[in-house]
Amino acid sequence: MPLPFLTADRAFETTDDVALPFDNRDHWRRPYRPGPWRVGVAAILLLLASYVLFAAVIIALTDSPSEATVVFGIAVLVIAGALRLLRMGVWVCGRGVRRVGFLFTRTVSWEQVVAVRTAQQPVRWLGLPRTVQGQALTLVRQGRGPEDAQPLLTTHNADFLARGQAFDRAADAVEAWAAEYARG
Template sequence: MSLPYSSAPAETDDLAAGRPLPHLEQDRWMRPYRPGPWRVATAALALMLASYLMFAALIMAAAADTQGAGVCLLAALLVIAAALRLLRVGVWVSGKGLRQTSYFSTVTVPWRKVASVRTAQQPVRVLGLPRSVQGQALIISRKGGEPLRPQLTDHNADFLGRVDAFDMAADAIEGWAAELR
């Protein structure tokens, strides 16, 4: 039973009819999970370092040392770019396909070329460091090719200590794959 002055029935009617809502664009790349606290904290510390570098550049410019100011400003811009790239790392989905973004490269696989998306128990790296432990990873297999390197694990910067969040993110990506393959 709907309330007489509620706008909810229009949205639920669209969902029941199978029509996508205006805010559910499937052609836009989106990450089906939030960046984790380790990734956000690292980026925040990097941005704080960049602010100190920009302040140093301002002081050097005021002291008429333009070369030193330029070096500090360039270093600050590089740190900002590195922090923003760190925040973009992860698995992204859209109606077009699945995109796996690592720090230095991006691999995009159209849904028609995705063979399977599943979770598996295997050795995974802790925060991307060389140390490996037994954990879960999201395995993305391509048709006629090798599987992608596991980007989404329960020990990466997004899900370390948040196993439930990893399960929800893996289920969401598996759901996208099941619906659009």
Template structure:
């Protein structure tokens, strides 16, 4: 007996690259919906999984402390587990999201949204990039968004971040999709 797997929409990209007709550069039907144009990488998913594993141990500790200790200690442990779960979920949501309204850069603690008409250029550049977000830098590629008349956004994503490390084809595909979204929405085609 075979069952269909439960879809985890927050982990998948709604890129439609496998089922899209070849003449459509952007195969999305619901362009108003915010979507991530790439799948989260194994480093991001693995880090979130380890945090959720830690949270499960903390929740088990909460139960043991509640049974054997005081209620205040159990509540402190429960609050810590809730913070770890929230951090893991935010880690999974971090990245670049696009819609017909603009581009959104979701970080762990901040979110920046820029309307397409405020975007001067979206391009890739060879430059020193951080390796997995650590202070160590290596030579790599970065996708840059240059806004009109504003301070530039921080690097949108690189080929050495948690989504694209050791996945150069995925980086190229994601950069191409973002550049296509920018080209289409900065200069909309009127029928």
């Protein structure tokens, strides 16, 4: 079963001078591949879900369908969590930029974007409360100051930890989309 959200578009990895090499720019795209930390955690969750599904089958064979249904539901929740974890990140299209989190998704239209820039600042390490010095791709929205800029990507999140070149390519791609469509 192909998982289109797991792979980035190959056009972002080319060395052409074309920053936005797509015919259909209204299709949401992630301009980078998910990082090894994110994929590894999702793989472990899917492995755990396979054991839970096997346990549900064993429980169902022992004539306890209500308990098997509960265990099967837990497995479905673990699978949904793993797939949502893989879907997390920044997505772009001709209409705006979308930041997909584990529980919430926020979309900002390009008309509201004043600037998208890379800045050296303290960033959260793997999304934990601990901060380290790193780079962040920040989005400044209309009607808000630069101090309210929300980071889209950081060098220390699950996609770019120890992958500086991948962060630079992804930041350049998002900045190219912003240069093409944003007001500022």
